[in-house]
Amino acid sequence: MKNLIKILVIDKEEIILKSVKKALKNNDHTEFVITTCNTALEGLKLIRTDKFDLALIDPILPGMNGNELIRRIKNIYQDMPIIIMSGYSSVGTNQFEFVTGQNGFSKPTVDILKKPFTTEEINSVIGKTLRNYLNIN
Amino acid sequence: MGGFSTFSLIKQEDAAIDAISHNAEQLSKTTEKILRLSMLKNRRDELSMAVHDIVGKEGIISVRILNHKGVIKFSSNPSEINEHISQTSPEGMATNQLCKSCHKNEYNKSEYDIKNFSQYKIVKKDNLIYSWQPIYNARSCYTEACHSSFEEPVIKRANNLKTGEAYLPVHDSSQTILGFIDIEVSTKRINSNLAKTRTQLILFTIIFALIASIITYLSIKYLIGKPIKNLVDGTKRVAEGNFKDEIPPGKAELKLLAESFNKMQRQLLSTQTQLIESEKLASVGKLAEEIANEINNPLTGIIIHSESLIAESKSNNNSINDFETIKLEALKIRESIKNILSFTGGNKPEFRITFIGDIINHAILIVKKFSNFQNIKIISEIPKTLPNVSVDPALLEQVFLNLLLISSESMPAGGILDILVNYSDIKKQIEIVFSDTGKGISENILQKIFNPVNIPELENFEKTGISLVVCKDIIEMHNGTLKINNTGSGTVVSIALPV
Numbered sequence: 162m163k164n165l166i167k168i169l170v171i172d173k174e175e176i177i178l179k180s181v182k183k184a185l186k187n188n189d190h191t192e193f194v195i196t197t198c199n200t201a202l203e204g205l206k207l208i209r210t211d212k213f214d215l216a217l218i219d220p221i222l223p224g225m226n227g228n229e230l231i232r233r234i235k236n237i238y239q240d241m242p243i244i245i246m247s248g249y250s251s252v253g254t255n256q257f258e259f260v261t262g263q264n265g266f267s268k269p270t271v272d273i274l275k276k277p278f279t280t281e282e283i284n285s286v287i288g289k290t291l292r293n294y295l296n297i298n
Numbered sequence: 299m300g301g302f303s304t305f306s307l308i309k310q311e312d313a314a315i316d317a318i319s320h321n322a323e324q325l326s327k328t329t330e331k332i333l334r335l336s337m338l339k340n341r342r343d344e345l346s347m348a349v350h351d352i353v354g355k356e357g358i359i360s361v362r363i364l365n366h367k368g369v370i371k372f373s374s375n376p377s378e379i380n381e382h383i384s385q386t387s388p389e390g391m392a393t394n395q396l397c398k399s400c401h402k403n404e405y406n407k408s409e410y411d412i413k414n415f416s417q418y419k420i421v422k423k424d425n426l427i428y429s430w431q432p433i434y435n436a437r438s439c440y441t442e443a444c445h446s447s448f449e450e451p452v453i454k455r456a457n458n459l460k461t462g463e464a465y466l467p468v469h470d471s472s473q474t475i476l477g478f479i480d481i482e483v484s485t486k487r488i489n490s491n492l493a494k495t496r497t498q499l500i501l502f503t504i505i506f507a508l509i510a511s512i513i514t515y516l517s518i519k520y521l522i523g524k525p526i527k528n529l530v531d532g533t534k535r536v537a538e539g540n541f542k543d544e545i546p547p548g549k550a551e552l553k554l555l556a557e558s559f560n561k562m563q564r565q566l567l568s569t570q571t572q573l574i575e576s577e578k579l580a581s582v583g584k585l586a587e588e589i590a591n592e593i594n595n596p597l598t599g600i601i602i603h604s605e606s607l608i609a610e611s612k613s614n615n616n617s618i619n620d621f622e623t624i625k626l627e628a629l630k631i632r633e634s635i636k637n638i639l640s641f642t643g644g645n646k647p648e649f650r651i652t653f654i655g656d657i658i659n660h661a662i663l664i665v666k667k668f669s670n671f672q673n674i675k676i677i678s679e680i681p682k683t684l685p686n687v688s689v690d691p692a693l694l695e696q697v698f699l700n701l702l703l704i705s706s707e708s709m710p711a712g713g714i715l716d717i718l719v720n721y722s723d724i725k726k727q728i729e730i731v732f733s734d735t736g737k738g739i740s741e742n743i744l745q746k747i748f749n750p751v752n753i754p755e756l757e758n759f760e761k762t763g764i765s766l767v768v769c770k771d772i773i774e775m776h777n778g779t780l781k782i783n784n785t786g787s788g789t790v791v792s793i794a795l796p797v
Contacts, residue, residue: 276594276598283602
């Protein structure tokens with residue numbers, strides 16, 4: 162039986178959204194359903210109407226900073242794993258307060274995917290997240 | 299100085315008066331001797347001449363010989379003879395006062411007090427000195443038959459003497475004092491001389507003081523004032539941000555001050571230059587981050603889509619090669635961007651469990667492409683059994699790259715760079731030793747190398763844009779140590795990182 166994985170991708174760059182769609186390949190036991198949007202507000206709207214297994218977010222978004230967006234997402238789905246994508250080499254997981262389990266969040270559920278990434282790298286990060294946090298192989 | 303002049307003037311005046319007084323006393327005593335001799339021989343004319351002769355010399359105004367009743371018997375002024383002293387002059391009145399010191403009641407012989415009378419009296423008044431010498435009665439005065447007093451009637455000695463040849467003694471043996479010699483000396487001349495001297499002295503003092511003041515002023519101005527003004531100008535200049543012009547060195551202590559000021563200025567300049575450099579570097583770093591972020595988005599697209607194309611065009615070999623090339627070149631761009639950022643990026647440590655050997659090998663891989671390393675042989679010995687450590691790989695790579703570059707700069711003509719990595723089980727630390735065959739670092743610089751205020755000589759070592767200080771900081775951020783030593787034939791940098 163195939164696992165149906167619903168992923169939300171938020172990035173202001175269209176090429177990133179396109180690339181993520183291209184890179185995530187369905188295989189024998191996993192099928193990805195990818196929803197994309199360009200702004201934080203659109204993303205929050207989507208999260209309220211649909212349930213996603215994980216989110217890929219570039220924290221540099223118009224109108225809202227990454228930390229604020231992540232806090233709001235966590236208010237809706239506390240356990241949803243979030244992967245940060247960034248083209249800044251200095252970005253680190255420690256910049257995001259929820260990682261250490263602050264604010265009552267039980268799981269530090271974030272990993273970093275540095276841009277530019279290869280097909281292999283994005284698949285490996287997502288695969289790791291699925292295994293570690295969602296127990297999906 | 300004025301006080302000293304006044305003092306010497308007073309002293310001089312006193313000495314002059316003393317000399318005149320002494321002179322008057324001597325004169326008075328001489329006159330007494332002449333008097334006695336002339337009287338015994340009855341040579342009144344000689345005495346009279348002597349009295350005349352004395353006057354006029356050394357400021358002597360008058361000489362008088364009085365009898366004990368105050369009647370002038372001899373005088374330099376003939377008109378006074380046989381006058382009573384009290385009637386002659388105002389000075390005579392003063393002399394009269396002296397009579398009263400013994401004769402309480404004027405000229406009453408029976409009422410006098412000899413005790414009040416001193417042997418010789420000298421009175422200084424205005425510009426005059428009065429010398430008052432008593433003529434004591436002597437044995438010869440009442441025993442020798444010689445002359446007669448003017449008032450006394452001539453008493454001839456009976457029998458054996460002819461008239462005019464000899465006389466009975468005229469003085470009574472009961473008299474103590476027969477008369478007085480009164481000499482008046484004027485100190486006018488000496489006083490006018492002294493006044494002249496005083497004027498000259500005052501003038502000289504003023505001129506001398508003026509010259510001394512001018513000399514002092516000029517020497518203070520040129521020896522102290524000017525160097526201090528230079529210093530003040532220097533501080534103003536530095537405050538305005540001009541570090542280039544230096545203060546001309548003065549003399550002695552001020553020279554030291556000027557030198558240390560210039561040294562401070564040079565250090566400030568070097569610190570400022572470094573600050574500007576690091577500021578520039580920081581903004582370049584920020585800019586590079588922004589540019590990298592901009593490039594990274596399309597680069598992701600290129601990589602992912604070329605990979606997708608490779609996967610899809612399995613049948614067409616030519617196309618695969620082309621797509622592979624695109625992917626490879628895109629990955630090269632990614633590496634280049636990473637390398638640029640490793641030089642300019644911030645120093646926020648992000649610890650990750652890492653195999654140190656990988657970082658060192660990667661650093662070597664990067665520098666090998668540089669022209670500096672054309673003639674340098676890098677020998678690295680990294681045991682595979684090294685334990686993994688929690689470090690920030692990017693920061694450590696920065697340290698290794700810098701050490702490699704600094705080492706290459708010390709070997710411009712080539713040489714051997716040896717990198718030895720070891721794990722000490724006892725100390726629980728990884729030890730990394732970089733040793734080169736370069737020209738080494740001079741002891742002088744070695745002492746100051748980690749001083750926050752960097753010395754100008756170090757500039758050559760800082761071309762890589764990150765100083766050894768930063769390398770040390772990064773290592774210390776990992777709780778490790780970094781040491782630099784000179785061997786006879788090069789430099790040894792030892793790093794220890796705790797596991």
